[in-house]
Amino acid sequence: MSTEVRVKHTTPAVMASLDQHIASASVLSLKYKKFHWYVSGPFFKPLHDLFDEHYEQLEEIIDDLAERSRAIGGYPVGTMREFLELSLVTDAEGTMFSPLEMVEMLHADTDKIIDALHEHIELAAKEHDHGTADILTSIVQIYQKQAWFLAETKARKALGEF
Ligand SMILES: [Fe+2]
Numbered sequence: 001m002s003t004e005v006r007v008k009h010t011t012p013a014v015m016a017s018l019d020q021h022i023a024s025a026s027v028l029s030l031k032y033k034k035f036h037w038y039v040s041g042p043f044f045k046p047l048h049d050l051f052d053e054h055y056e057q058l059e060e061i062i063d064d065l066a067e068r069s070r071a072i073g074g075y076p077v078g079t080m081r082e083f084l085e086l087s088l089v090t091d092a093e094g095t096m097f098s099p100l101e102m103v104e105m106l107h108a109d110t111d112k113i114i115d116a117l118h119e120h121i122e123l124a125a126k127e128h129d130h131g132t133a134d135i136l137t138s139i140v141q142i143y144q145k146q147a148w149f150l151a152e153t154k155a156r157k158a159l160g161e162f
Helices: 012-038 044-071 080-086 099-126 130-159
Strands: none
Touching: 012 044, 012 080, 012 099, 012 130, 044 099, 044 130, 099 130
16 A cells, blocks of 8 residues: 555645745744844843744744645745745845834734635635644634734834833
């Protein structure tokens, strides 16, 4: 009996959604790391730590998505060129970002990914790929928690703390 994993219970569109989220999380993770390095000011330590925590969560998300793709017979994207081509978010060029700009950019990116995940959860369920729908549903909750942390961090603006 062959032990080869075959593509089944999924469709090319669902596979493509996994690639898009691997790419998006990869680009966003690098943006988090860059901001982890670049942040400065009175909130250096909490932001430096928050950005690294989210970076680490994204590394797990990327691995879970790529391994899901392999488990259902796919070959997930794994090059920088593909990440940049497929990502829903862009990387952060330049050096002059205020802490608030960093948080706002990360929040907007996270919201965009959450919206796409909701569409892709529905797509996977419609295509009877319930395992992928379940993984994407777990992942959207991680992003939503990150969005909450970023939104609360942004709320400091109202206090004039940035
Ligand atoms: Fe570090």
